[in-house]
Amino acid sequence: MKRRFFIKSITATTTAAMAFPIVAKAVQSKFKFRFVRPPGSLKENDFLARCIRCNKCSESCPNDCIKYMGFENGFTQWGTPYIVPRDQACILCMKCGEACPTGSIQPIKDELSELLSKVKMGKAEVDKDHCLSYQGKTCGVCYRACPFPDIAMTIGFLEQPTVTGECVGCGLCERSCIQLPQAVRILPAHS
Amino acid sequence: MTIKKHHIEIGKLRHINKVRYFIQVLVLLFILSTPILSLYQSNVAARAIQWMDGNEKLLFGTIDNIVRWFTNNPENDLDIIKGSVWSAQIGAFKMSDPLALLGQFAAEKQFYWPFVATILFPVGLTLLLGRFFCGWICPAYLFYEIGDVFRQLLNRAGTRPRNIKLSLKTKYIVLGLGTLTGIIFGVVVFPMIYPPAIISREWYYLVYLGVFGSGLTLLGVSLLFEMTMSRRAVCRYLCPGGALYSLLGKFRVVRIRRNASACIDCVKCNHVCGLGLEPMSDLTGMECNTCTACIAICPTDALTLRLGWKDDPLKQSKPNPKTLQAIHVILQNHKEMT
Numbered sequence: 001m002k003r004r005f006f007i008k009s010i011t012a013t014t015t016a017a018m019a020f021p022i023v024a025k026a027v028q029s030k031f032k033f034r035f036v037r038p039p040g041s042l043k044e045n046d047f048l049a050r051c052i053r054c055n056k057c058s059e060s061c062p063n064d065c066i067k068y069m070g071f072e073n074g075f076t077q078w079g080t081p082y083i084v085p086r087d088q089a090c091i092l093c094m095k096c097g098e099a100c101p102t103g104s105i106q107p108i109k110d111e112l113s114e115l116l117s118k119v120k121m122g123k124a125e126v127d128k129d130h131c132l133s134y135q136g137k138t139c140g141v142c143y144r145a146c147p148f149p150d151i152a153m154t155i156g157f158l159e160q161p162t163v164t165g166e167c168v169g170c171g172l173c174e175r176s177c178i179q180l181p182q183a184v185r186i187l188p189a190h191s
Numbered sequence: 192m193t194i195k196k197h198h199i200e201i202g203k204l205r206h207i208n209k210v211r212y213f214i215q216v217l218v219l220l221f222i223l224s225t226p227i228l229s230l231y232q233s234n235v236a237a238r239a240i241q242w243m244d245g246n247e248k249l250l251f252g253t254i255d256n257i258v259r260w261f262t263n264n265p266e267n268d269l270d271i272i273k274g275s276v277w278s279a280q281i282g283a284f285k286m287s288d289p290l291a292l293l294g295q296f297a298a299e300k301q302f303y304w305p306f307v308a309t310i311l312f313p314v315g316l317t318l319l320l321g322r323f324f325c326g327w328i329c330p331a332y333l334f335y336e337i338g339d340v341f342r343q344l345l346n347r348a349g350t351r352p353r354n355i356k357l358s359l360k361t362k363y364i365v366l367g368l369g370t371l372t373g374i375i376f377g378v379v380v381f382p383m384i385y386p387p388a389i390i391s392r393e394w395y396y397l398v399y400l401g402v403f404g405s406g407l408t409l410l411g412v413s414l415l416f417e418m419t420m421s422r423r424a425v426c427r428y429l430c431p432g433g434a435l436y437s438l439l440g441k442f443r444v445v446r447i448r449r450n451a452s453a454c455i456d457c458v459k460c461n462h463v464c465g466l467g468l469e470p471m472s473d474l475t476g477m478e479c480n481t482c483t484a485c486i487a488i489c490p491t492d493a494l495t496l497r498l499g500w501k502d503d504p505l506k507q508s509k510p511n512p513k514t515l516q517a518i519h520v521i522l523q524n525h526k527e528m529t
Contacts, residue, residue, distance in 0.1 A: 027376055045377060049298035052291040053382040054278035055395050059229040062236035062266060068396075070405070076378045079392075095270070101278045101287050102295055102306045 027075045035082040036121040036169055036188045038066055039090055040097040040106040044190040050104040053079035060099035063091050081105075083121075085171025085186045092119065092147055092170050115168060116148065122169030122186040124153070126161055131183040133160040142173035142184050204495060208487035211326060215333045222275045222330055222391050226398040227254070229273070235266045275391030276328055277382065278309070285309040288388075289317070289439065290432045294381040297373035314439060321440030325426060325433050326465070326482030331386030335426055336465065338414045342422060355421040359467060359478060362427075362434040369431050385432050386410065386425060427467045433478075441477040442500045447485065449473050453493035460485035460494060470494060474502055 029044070038057055041047050058066040058081060065088035066081045083090055092115060097107040108118045124142075132139040133155075140159030146152055152167040161173075161184070171186045231254045234240050240251050255265075262268040273280040278287040287309040296302060317324065325332050345352050365384075372380045382388040389406035396404045413425050426433055447470050460470040463484050468475045470485040486494045 046299065049377045049379070050295055050303065052278060052287070052295055052379050053388070053392070054274060054287075054291070055392055056274045056278060056280065058399070059225060059273050059395070060270065062233050064230075064233045064399075076376055078378075079382060099270075099273060099280065101280075101285055101309050102291075103303045 029076050030074045031188075032073055033084070034185075034188060035084050036090075036171065036186055037190055038081050038083060038096045038105050039092055039094065039115075039119045039121055039168070039170070040108045041121075041190075042104055042106065047104050047190075048076050048080065050102050051080050052102055052104075054101065056099040056101065057081050057096035057105055060095040062093060062095065064088060065090055066096065083171065085174040086182060087175075089171035089175035090121065091172070092168070112148075116151070116166055119168040119170075120189050121171070122188040123167050124163045124169065124171075124173050124184050125187055126163060127183045127185070130179055130181075131161070132179060133158050139178065141176050141178055145172040145176035147172060204483065205487040205489075205492075207483040211482055214327050215330070218276065218328050219330050219333060221272075221279075223394060225273055225275065226395045228269055230398055231255070231258070232266055232269050275388070275395075276330065277385070277388040277391060286312055288385075288432065289314050290381050290385060290435050291379070293370060293435060294373050294379035297370045298377050298379050300374075317436055317439045318442070319444050320481060321443030321445065322433060322436040322478060322480040323440075324436050324480075325430075326480035329387050329432075330390050331430075332426060332465070334386070334390065334410070335414070335417060335423055338417050339423060339465070342418045345418065352419050353421070355424075356467075357421070357424070357428040359427060362430055363438075365429055366431040366434040381431055384409070386413070386430065387432070423465050423467065426465060433466075436480075437478045443477070444498050444500060445481055445496055446499055446502060447475050447479060447481070447483075448495050448497040450493045450495065453491045455491055455493075457490060459488050459490065463488045476502065 029048070037044075037047060038061075042050060053068075055068065058064070058068065065083050067084070069077045069080050069082055071078055081096075092110070094108050094110045094115075097105045100107070106118070108114055126134075126142075128134045136158065138158045140155055140161070142161050143149055143153055143155045143159060147170060148166065148168075152164055153173065154162050154164060156162065163184075169186050169189060173184045174182050174186050177184050227250075231251055234243075234251055235255075240248075240255055243251060258265045258269065271280075271282045276288065278291060279285070285308075287306065289310045292307060292310045295306065313324065342352050369380050369384065382392070383406075389410055393403050393406050393410070396402060413429075417424050421428075449470060454471065456471065458471055461468075461472075464470060465482065465484065466478055466480060468479055470479075481496070483496075486496070
């Protein structure tokens with residue numbers, strides 16, 4: 001009996017030890033595509049721990065930009081809200097923060113100073129080799145789309161855009177860019 | 192005279208079961224309406240309704256006509272009704288499932304007090320009424336009750352569904368495992384396996400995206416399992432929410448009581464109980480959800496509700512061992528004869 005128990009426990013331990021890295025890899029957060037979290041979201045790990053997957057943020061979103069993760073980015077990110085700016089960008093109405101019961105999306109007042117200081121979804125980057133204005137054709141669409149013109153984005157000669165440090169990463173510039181592929185992209189703040 | 196009056200009062204209790212179905216349907220309507228109203232709101236915000244066509248126009252135009260009676264600014268005014276039973280918002284009043292708080296606390300290891308405030312009302316009611324959420328609010332309970340009807344139809348059609356019985360304590364293991372997984376991986380895992388959360392999420396996916404998610408598989412498989420293999424298995428043996436509500440409602444105040452002199456030992460109440468409890472033995476324990484199905488089916492009105500924080504089994508004299516032996520012998524003979 002003792003030997004059988006010994007063999008059993010050895011087998012179980014080995015199996016568990018071999019299975020653990022596989023399980024851990026299946027479970028861990030991955031970032032297989034580029035997305036941003038809704039405005040006011042906590043840092044990634046706190047966000048995953050606190051979000052109860054209640055779908056209220058998307059229900060409150062008047063712009064229908066919030067979508068939900070399946071298992072494509074691993075088990076831990078399942079059911080969490082995300083935004084793909086090129087598909088539908090955030091209009092910074094801040095309703096999702098009000099609706100969120102757990103504060104994983106923090107409630108932020110819809111005021112300029114509050115928005116600029118507290119929202120950190122990402123930061124826009126302009127691809128100067130691809131941007132129309134930098135190629136000599138006056139465009140300026142991203143500047144017109146920006147919710148904080150002259151604060152988050154400034155324009156110069158031929159309406160060439162420059163992103164400042166105030167950019168909150170809402171993605172309206174990326175959504176509105178008429179180049180294909182887009183010449184301005186949001187680099188997410190979470191990953 | 193007094194006896195007759197007493198009898199009428201007990202007879203009224205059997206209508207509580209109908210009130211329960213009514214409330215369940217109301218909650219179901221709430222869950223079904225919130226995603227549609229939210230989609231309507233975003234269509235208003237997008238100024239899309241006047242450009243719609245066909246079925247879409249029929250649906251959202253009708254909603255628009257009704258809503259415009261009450262408000263001219265549906266985009267903001269309809270924010271008063273959001274969510275599902277997992278986490279609901281009615282006006283400024285927010286409610287969440289205590290299981291959501293448990294999952295969040297296990298994952299994050301700290302409280303977020305505004306969130307804790309949202310569970311106070313459900314927890315307070317649970318402390319008073321026990322596991323009432325299961326029978327009175329939960330949409331999954333209704334879903335599986337309908338599954339039970341199908342099971343009876345199968346039975347009548349001649350196929351006898353199996354009824355595997357597990358221990359009623361299995362659900363506490365599920366609750367513990369879910370909490371442990373949450374602690375280890377730092378995520379809230381309950382919404383993945385908790386039937387009412389799955390139902391409202393799948394409905395949300397259907398309304399918004401036109402497809403079902405992975406949860407429908409879980410619902411379908413569990414329903415088939417219940418219909419063919421084990422009666423009401425999810426609510427009885429597996430649901431982590433039921434386990435948590437049972438624990439919270441251990442000292443609940445409203446309990447089922449049997450009037451032993453009126454009882455004719457027909458065992459109908461034990462058979463009708465959705466949660467596999469035994470009202471006839473006076474031991475409904477902490478898992479009773481006061482659905483009052485047993486009261487409604489009792490042919491002699493022997494079951495009533497009473498106030499008290501403990502079950503009150505009648506003191507029964509122990510059966511005489513000689514009688515037991517005689518019964519045993521009779522049963523043996525019966526077996527040999529047939």
